[in-house]
Amino acid sequence: MNLFEQQNTEFIRRHIGPTESETRQMLKAIGEWSFDALIDKSVPSGIRMDGALNIPPAISEYEYLQLIKDISLKNKVYKNYIGQGYYDTITPSVILRNIFENPGWYTQYTPYQAEISQGRLESLLNFQTMVSDLTALPLANASLLDEATAAAEAMTMFFNTLNKDHDHISRPKFFVDNDTFPQTKDVLVTRGVPVGIEVVFGDYRTAEIDQQYFGALVQYPNDKGAIEDYRDFIGKVHNAGAYVAMATDLLALTLLTPPGELGADVAFGSAQRFGVPLGFGGPHAAFFSAKDDFKRNIPGRIIGVSIDVQNNRALRMALQTREQHIKREKATSNICTAQALLANMAAMYAVFHGPDGLKNIAKRVTVLANALAEELEAEGFELLHKNFFDTIVFKVQHADTIRQKAENAQINFRYYGDNLIGISLDETTTLSDVLDVLLLLDQPNDHNVAGFAVSEDAVLYNIPNTLTRTSNFLTHPVFNSHHSETEMMRYIKRLENRDLSLNTSMISLGSCTMKLNAASEMIPLSWQHWSKMHPFAPVNQTEGYKQITDELSQYLCEITAFDACSLQPNSGAQGEYAGLLVIRAYHASRNESNRNVMLIPISAHGTNPASAVMVGMKVVVVKALENGYIDVADLKAKAEQYSKDLAGIMITYPSTYGIYEETVKEITQIVHEHGGQVYMDGANMNAQVGLTAPGLIGADVCHLNLHKTFAIPHGGGGPGMGPICVKAHLAKFLPGHVSIGNPASAIGNGLPVNAHHAVSAAPYGSASILLISYAYIRMLGAEGVRKASEYAILNANYMRSRLEGQYEILYTNHNGECAHEFIVDLRPFKKSAEIEAEDVAKRLMDYGFHAPTLSFPVPGTIMIEPTESEDKAELDRFCDAMLSIRDEIRAIEEGKADKKDNALKNAPHTQHAVISSQWNHPYTREQAAFPLPYVRENKFWPHVARVNNTFGDRNLICTCEPVSSYVEEEA
Numbered sequence: 020m021n022l023f024e025q026q027n028t029e030f031i032r033r034h035i036g037p038t039e040s041e042t043r044q045m046l047k048a049i050g051e052w053s054f055d056a057l058i059d060k061s062v063p064s065g066i067r068m069d070g071a072l073n074i075p076p077a078i079s080e081y082e083y084l085q086l087i088k089d090i091s092l093k094n095k096v097y098k099n100y101i102g103q104g105y106y107d108t109i110t111p112s113v114i115l116r117n118i119f120e121n122p123g124w125y126t127q128y129t130p131y132q133a134e135i136s137q138g139r140l141e142s143l144l145n146f147q148t149m150v151s152d153l154t155a156l157p158l159a160n161a162s163l164l165d166e167a168t169a170a171a172e173a174m175t176m177f178f179n180t181l182n183k184d185h186d187h188i189s190r191p192k193f194f195v196d197n198d199t200f201p202q203t204k205d206v207l208v209t210r211g212v213p214v215g216i217e218v219v220f221g222d223y224r225t226a227e228i229d230q231q232y233f234g235a236l237v238q239y240p241n242d243k244g245a246i247e248d249y250r251d252f253i254g255k256v257h258n259a260g261a262y263v264a265m266a267t268d269l270l271a272l273t274l275l276t277p278p279g280e281l282g283a284d285v286a287f288g289s290a291q292r293f294g295v296p297l298g299f300g301g302p303h304a305a306f307f308s309a310k311d312d313f314k315r316n317i318p319g320r321i322i323g324v325s326i327d328v329q330n331n332r333a334l335r336m337a338l339q340t341r342e343q344h345i346k347r348e349k350a351t352s353n354i355c356t357a358q359a360l361l362a363n364m365a366a367m368y369a370v371f372h373g374p375d376g377l378k379n380i381a382k383r384v385t386v387l388a389n390a391l392a393e394e395l396e397a398e399g400f401e402l403l404h405k406n407f408f409d410t411i412v413f414k415v416q417h418a419d420t421i422r423q424k425a426e427n428a429q430i431n432f433r434y435y436g437d438n439l440i441g442i443s444l445d446e447t448t449t450l451s452d453v454l455d456v457l458l459l460l461d462q463p464n465d466h467n468v469a470g471f472a473v474s475e476d477a478v479l480y481n482i483p484n485t486l487t488r489t490s491n492f493l494t495h496p497v498f499n500s501h502h503s504e505t506e507m508m509r510y511i512k513r514l515e516n517r518d519l520s521l522n523t524s525m526i527s528l529g530s531c532t533m534k535l536n537a538a539s540e541m542i543p544l545s546w547q548h549w550s551k552m553h554p555f556a557p558v559n560q561t562e563g564y565k566q567i568t569d570e571l572s573q574y575l576c577e578i579t580a581f582d583a584c585s586l587q588p589n590s591g592a593q594g595e596y597a598g599l600l601v602i603r604a605y606h607a608s609r610n611e612s613n614r615n616v617m618l619i620p621i622s623a624h625g626t627n628p629a630s631a632v633m634v635g636m637k638v639v640v641v642k643a644l645e646n647g648y649i650d651v652a653d654l655k656a657k658a659e660q661y662s663k664d665l666a667g668i669m670i671t672y673p674s675t676y677g678i679y680e681e682t683v684k685e686i687t688q689i690v691h692e693h694g695g696q697v698y699m700d701g702a703n704m705n706a707q708v709g710l711t712a713p714g715l716i717g718a719d720v721c722h723l724n725l726h727k728t729f730a731i732p733h734g735g736g737g738p739g740m741g742p743i744c745v746k747a748h749l750a751k752f753l754p755g756h757v758s759i760g761n762p763a764s765a766i767g768n769g770l771p772v773n774a775h776h777a778v779s780a781a782p783y784g785s786a787s788i789l790l791i792s793y794a795y796i797r798m799l800g801a802e803g804v805r806k807a808s809e810y811a812i813l814n815a816n817y818m819r820s821r822l823e824g825q826y827e828i829l830y831t832n833h834n835g836e837c838a839h840e841f842i843v844d845l846r847p848f849k850k851s852a853e854i855e856a857e858d859v860a861k862r863l864m865d866y867g868f869h870a871p872t873l874s875f876p877v878p879g880t881i882m883i884e885p886t887e888s889e890d891k892a893e894l895d896r897f898c899d900a901m902l903s904i905r906d907e908i909r910a911i912e913e914g915k916a917d918k919k920d921n922a923l924k925n926a927p928h929t930q931h932a933v934i935s936s937q938w939n940h941p942y943t944r945e946q947a948a949f950p951l952p953y954v955r956e957n958k959f960w961p962h963v964a965r966v967n968n969t970f971g972d973r974n975l976i977c978t979c980e981p982v983s984s985y986v987e988e989e990a
Contacts, residue, residue: 028077029080030078031803033537034887034888036893037813038891041890048820061832067710071805077798078797084542088543091543091546092563094563095560096547096551098431100441101553102433102441102445104166104200104289105291105781107446108294108295108296112504113507113511115545119360122522124520125360125732126536126733127359127518128528128733129359131873132860134965135518135864135962137514140336141517142366145367145369146162152494153272153273154306154308155490156278157308158310159307159321161357161359162306162320163304163319163357164305164354168593169305173236173264174211176309177261177264185215188215191215192233193236195219198238202758206780208776210633223235232256237252240407245407246408248485249265250282253281264284266288269288269292270380274381275408276488285309289306290306293368293369296550297554298788299552300786301738301786302361302737303361304364307319320354321336321338325337326966327966329929329931331963333963353595355590356592358734359736360737370507383446384408384409384444385408385409387450387453388410388444390471391411408481409443410441415439415440442456454468519867519959521536523959524868524869525896527884527897528869528871528884529677529872529884530840531733531884544790549787568586568783572586578709581746585597585742588742594722594741596633597754599631601720601745602666603635614665616665616666617669618665618669618695620643620671621640621643622649622675647674647677648682658693665694670700672713673707678838683717700722701727702727705727705839706808706838708728709808719748723743724740731792811887814887815840815841815883816836817894827843829842842882844880845859848912853911856878858924862904862923863904864959896953899953922946926965928947
């Protein structure tokens with residue numbers, strides 16, 4: 020390889036951990052003398068891909084950054100007044116640099132291991148407190164995917180509350196006011212129809228709500244910017260025994276009477292305008308709050324306050340029995356990720372500005388809107404509403420003429436049709452911006468627009484006295500203490516130090532694929548030609564994004580051996596849902612709507628059965644054999660039993676047990692013979708890319724977790740992306756979107772589609788983070804993405820070879836090899852030493868590691884996935900830790916260590932516990948805190964000791980405690 024070729028392939032060497040010499044050492048340890056031999060023994064020959072992938076060759080990081088800069092300039096950054104739930108905002112630089120651009124925040128995993136997640140848990144608790152305060156509802160979750168899907172979650176929660184028996188639905192109707200955002204209405208229809216919900220659109224003023232309705236939804240301020248008083252309507256709905264959800268705006272609620280005080284049962288919306296860039300639609304954190312009655316049913320994750328074993332305050336995710344991975348087909352939602360990183364940004368925005376700062380921003384926006392409205396009226400325009408916060412809608416004679424003038428001036432308004440124009444102001448709007456708008460709209464009359472001025476003391480006639488907020492909000496000290504940049508920087512750093520992320524050590528979570536999120540992949544997200552694009556901007560202004568979405572769709576189709584791709588689903592679970600909708604629509608198009616049985620292996624991820632139920636399917640479980648393979652005989656029997664009604668099967672490949680099943684083609688063939696479709700869960704694509712593909716195996720549709728295989732960071736629990744790829748016969752059933760005139764633009768490869776309803780609020784989901792996966796593929800190239808799969812297999816088998824003999828490895832193939840992950844059985848230690856899997860997980864924290872995936876897919880085990888990004892030294896450190904823990908367990912088994920008072924049962928050990936003057940344990944402080952020499956070089960201290968989850972669920976507190984509680988503690 021010459022010098023120039025080396026430069027082009029530099030990213031491959033930087034992304035993949037092991038060097039050539041390390042590779043040889045690892046192969047020798049496994050017992051293989053060549054890489055090809057290892058792959059041949061791991062991946063069945065019958066499913067191998069012939070030849071290389073048809074994607075571009077690798078390019079250097081420098082060349083990529085030049086390329087992505089040139090593509091970005093194809094996007095035109097206009098001044099946007101489109102609104103519709105998306106607003107330009109100012110991200111405080113201290114938050115931009117220290118959170119959004121900081122791997123200490125964006126590479127964290129979901130906080131399932133609470134003791135090493137206390138920093139982002141505190142920030143998410145701040146988010147919940149902010150939402151609860153501003154909406155005046157007592158219970159809030161830690162974010163949802165976007166505003167439209169949050170609306171659907173509210174609808175579904177109400178539906179399940181009042182319709183316990185889904186076979187006999189007594190209350191099928193859900194009312195939605197006409198003046199709700201169009202994208203929200205679209206998603207509500209998508210989510211309602213499959214489960215028997217009848218979505219009824221109408222005018223809330225004249226709606227007749229009877230016993231057939233289980234709920235209603237209104238927007239505040241509404242789609243046309245109007246501030247409506249919904250008190251009477253809410254009373255009417257409640258009198259019918261139904262519930263009310265209110266879509267709302269957090270910034271507006273600093274000035275408006277909050278939904279909780281109006282009587283709403285649920286409030287939801289987007290926290291995007293709290294410092295999160297537009298990003299062509301995402302990622303953004305949706306918020307969701309509810310009355311206390313719904314605490315057992317509220318969707319998504321809730322952060323709660325508890326205590327640790329030393330009775331110190333400790334945070335953790337509350338009420339986890341609600342989660343889909345536990346309840347499976349009985350779950351009320353398939354939500355598996357939140358938007359934690361973006362929720363943290365929004366929470367920090369509120370912390371930085373405080374209640375007075377937020378109110379001042381809102382006042383500036385509404386003062387300008389009020390002044391603009393008065394000038395427009397003076398110009399002779401007819402306003403649609405007199406009461407508004409930031410959005411003015413007015414009637415014109417020729418909207419097309421104004422649109423042409425506005426776009427020539429690089430200004431985007433919203434055009435409703437019927438010659439109605441909307442102008443939504445935001446935090447970035449200045450006096451000079453408003454003057455530009457007025458000059459653009461200036462009509463030939465005697466009124467002098469050039470003399471326009473604003474008085475901040477002017478009476479705000481646009482906000483009615485009856486709906487002016489009088490209650491306080493954000494009174495907790497955290498929102499009133501960090502308003503200088505110095506204070507804010509230190510607060511963010513203090514929380515970061517409480518969390519273990521990828522910049523600390525390997526996070527070897529099986530199925531979750533915590534690989535390198537390279538800096539060159541991340542850098543462009545902050546550039547304004549990507550970050551400041553509105554998702555509903557005219558297509559001729561978004562050609563840079565069009566190039567990225569088109570090319571990425573083509574690459575993903577090539578990698579999966581499929582024909583069409585939708586980039587819209589903005590989480591893996593939502594990708595599952597979208598893929599199942601495609602299958603459902605396909606069967607309906609063939610007059611086979613009766614096909615509603617979905618076969619799902621017992622080993623499948625919990626989102627699989629939950630997603631199937633959400634599209635109206637019945638789940639039939641397929642057994643697994645002792646070796647973890649799908650029981651083909653049981654599959655055949657059930658495929659025959661349900662042949663007439665078989666919709667399909669959901670499989671994961673390699674299997675959730677970490678092996679390539681040789682029978683996979685037989686499995687897909689059986690399902691096809693009985694008229695079903697094959698859905699492949701893309702969770703384990705990290706072991707397929709360049710080696711095999713869902714299309715080669717016989718699948719018809721799959722979703723891809725871009726936050727796993729394709730390097731989007733996990734962000735402490737989100738964002739994620741879950742695009743779906745399908746074969747040609749399913750292409751026309753992919754999601755559409757109300758903002759796209761030609762639905763074909765929503766998918767790759769130009770295949771014709773029907774205008775099916777959307778699954779997400781924005782046409783390309785969380786579009787800005789698609790850049791990360793695009794960068795990953797372009798910088799690795801065809802050779803690199805294949806090598807990534809090969810090294811994921813090498814690293815996993817190397818760790819397996821080091822641990823087997825000391826631990827039982829639960830599943831391997833007939834050659835004794837695993838795929839890219841493997842399961843370590845810890846169940847024997849419960850009998851021999853009274854040690855649980857959780858004890859091992861907590862003890863790993865003392866060694867500086869996040870635990871692998873705990874008790875999934877098999878209770879009492881850990882599933883290890885090292886990824887391709889870790890070098891041999893880090894793999895060895897983790898293996899050394901596991902072997903040292905095995906020695907600690909052996910000491911208990913042999914009676915050398917106490918069964919109750921030992922380093923595993925007491926783990927993790929905090930700094931406070933270790934330096935305390937009292938130490939009454941039979942093992943040393945050194946063994947507790949520095950069990951191996953390498954730990955001394957980079958000690959990570961858990962912020963709290965083992966958390967008491969039960970206490971927190973019995974005493975549920977999901978917002979920052981009142982100031983009085985801190986006073987009592989000090990006393």
